[in-house]
Amino acid sequence: MLQTHTPRTLKPATRKSTLAIADITAEAAKLDAFDNHERVWHGRDEERGLNAIVAIHNTVLGPGLGGTRVWPHETFEAGLTDVLRLSRGMTFKSAVAGMDFGGGKALIIANSKTDKTPALLEAYAEMLMALNGQYFTGEDVGFTVADADFLRKRTPNVTGTTVGGSGNPSPVTAHGVFLGIKAALKHRGIATLDGVHVAVQGLGSVGWTLCQKLHAEGARLSVTDIDAARMEEAQKVFKATPVALDAILKVEADVFAPCALGGVLSAENIPMLGAKIVAGAANNPLVRHEDARLMMERGVLYAPDYVINAGGLLNVAAELAPGGYDREATMAKVAKIPETLADIFARAEAQKRPTNDIAAELAFERINAARRD
Numbered sequence: 032m033l034q035t036h037t038p039r040t041l042k043p044a045t046r047k048s049t050l051a052i053a054d055i056t057a058e059a060a061k062l063d064a065f066d067n068h069e070r071v072w073h074g075r076d077e078e079r080g081l082n083a084i085v086a087i088h089n090t091v092l093g094p095g096l097g098g099t100r101v102w103p104h105e106t107f108e109a110g111l112t113d114v115l116r117l118s119r120g121m122t123f124k125s126a127v128a129g130m131d132f133g134g135g136k137a138l139i140i141a142n143s144k145t146d147k148t149p150a151l152l153e154a155y156a157e158m159l160m161a162l163n164g165q166y167f168t169g170e171d172v173g174f175t176v177a178d179a180d181f182l183r184k185r186t187p188n189v190t191g192t193t194v195g196g197s198g199n200p201s202p203v204t205a206h207g208v209f210l211g212i213k214a215a216l217k218h219r220g221i222a223t224l225d226g227v228h229v230a231v232q233g234l235g236s237v238g239w240t241l242c243q244k245l246h247a248e249g250a251r252l253s254v255t256d257i258d259a260a261r262m263e264e265a266q267k268v269f270k271a272t273p274v275a276l277d278a279i280l281k282v283e284a285d286v287f288a289p290c291a292l293g294g295v296l297s298a299e300n301i302p303m304l305g306a307k308i309v310a311g312a313a314n315n316p317l318v319r320h321e322d323a324r325l326m327m328e329r330g331v332l333y334a335p336d337y338v339i340n341a342g343g344l345l346n347v348a349a350e351l352a353p354g355g356y357d358r359e360a361t362m363a364k365v366a367k368i369p370e371t372l373a374d375i376f377a378r379a380e381a382q383k384r385p386t387n388d389i390a391a392e393l394a395f396e397r398i399n400a401a402r403r404d
């Protein structure tokens with residue numbers, strides 16, 4: 032475990048590399064999103080256009096595992112806040128899902144459509160190698176299977192590849208979310224998806240597959256996305272009702288499924304929520320953890336993000352298991368997501384506490400037990 036925060040500088044393997052990696056843990060510690068993260072690294076390569084942060088939150092259960100996000104944050108501080116929050120979430124996700132991995136996440140501050148050049152990815156692969164197994168990565172928003180495959184030829188510290196790996200984790204994430212939505216409906220006494228109204232925010236890799244599954248079982252869909260073509264396609268394929276970006280939250284649906292980016296639910300807009308269940312793929316959908324209480328007080332059942340969306344992580348983590356990737360064993364673990372959620376819902380109700388407090392408690396129980404070992 033790395034806990035002392037002694038600043039260090041990492042050197043890429045090749046002497047002529049233009050990459051510089053600095054320890055910015057002390058700088059990160061000044062932000063509200065910092066939560067005793069073990070180490071935060073900043074990789075900079077001006078020649079090759081890399082500006083990346085790797086945040087390692089907690090490695091008590093194992094090395095940091097979490098995807099790489101490619102997103103053009105307007106300021107470095109906004110990006111740092113994002114990756115600190117995401118890496119913390121990965122610690123909880125691994126712990127609750129029973130994985131022997133810790134929390135880590137990376138952010139490449141760039142536009143994935145215009146800036147993600149082979150040179151940038153080369154530099155990033157060097158950064159991962161220099162981290163020397165502290166952190167394993169995989170897909171996230173803006174980082175594709177093709178990117179993972181590109182990295183895999185340069186570093187073993189990447190998952191979700193088609194090069195002897197498990198490929199795209201998104202369909203598995205979507206499957207877990209689908210099962211989680213059913214678990215939430217069941218908790219509310221609804222046994223079938225037939226006629227159930229789901230408002231889906233974000234029709235990307237996970238959101239689209241989720242819509243396919245919901246549609247196949249008779250759910251009625253309202254959808255939104257910043258990508259107009261995706262919306263049109265959803266109208267055609269799923270007979271979905273298109274909704275304006277800022278109206279999706281207010282749709283009087285049975286379920287609101289956030290599947291775009293995080294930070295979409297806050298004290299300001301929770302009073303406007305039209306759905307009675309919030310269950311989706313997005314990491315950190317709440318601006319503040321505490322605001323889950325506001326949902327509880329409105330009678331909204333919240334499926335904690337890192338519990339319901341753990342399918343993809345279970346899938347990529349399986350690649351690193353001693354025997355290699357085993358799809359059947361992985362899907363059996365994903366099938367346990369509804370059980371875990373049902374337990375969290377029951378405990379939350381009995382204790383009159385928000386579901387995300389209960390989920391965090393489960394994570395801490397496991398981490399603290401490992402600390403004692």
Ligand SMILES: NC(=O)c1ccc[n+]([C@@H]2O[C@H](COP(=O)([O-])OP(=O)(O)OC[C@H]3O[C@@H](n4cnc5c(N)ncnc54)[C@H](O)[C@@H]3O)[C@@H](O)[C@H]2O)c1
Nearest residue numbers: 200201204233234235236237256257290291312313314343
């Ligand atoms: N892919 C996985 O396996 C996985 C696993 C766990 C969690 N997640 C989380 O699920 C979410 C979706 O992941 P993904 O892989 O589908 O990403 P993606 O990039 O494929 O899809 C995101 C979609 O959201 C849309 N979008 C962006 N901003 C929006 C807004 N303000 N309103 C409506 N739509 C908007 C985008 O146009 C895109 O279609 C992310 O928060 C991600 O962190 C994904």
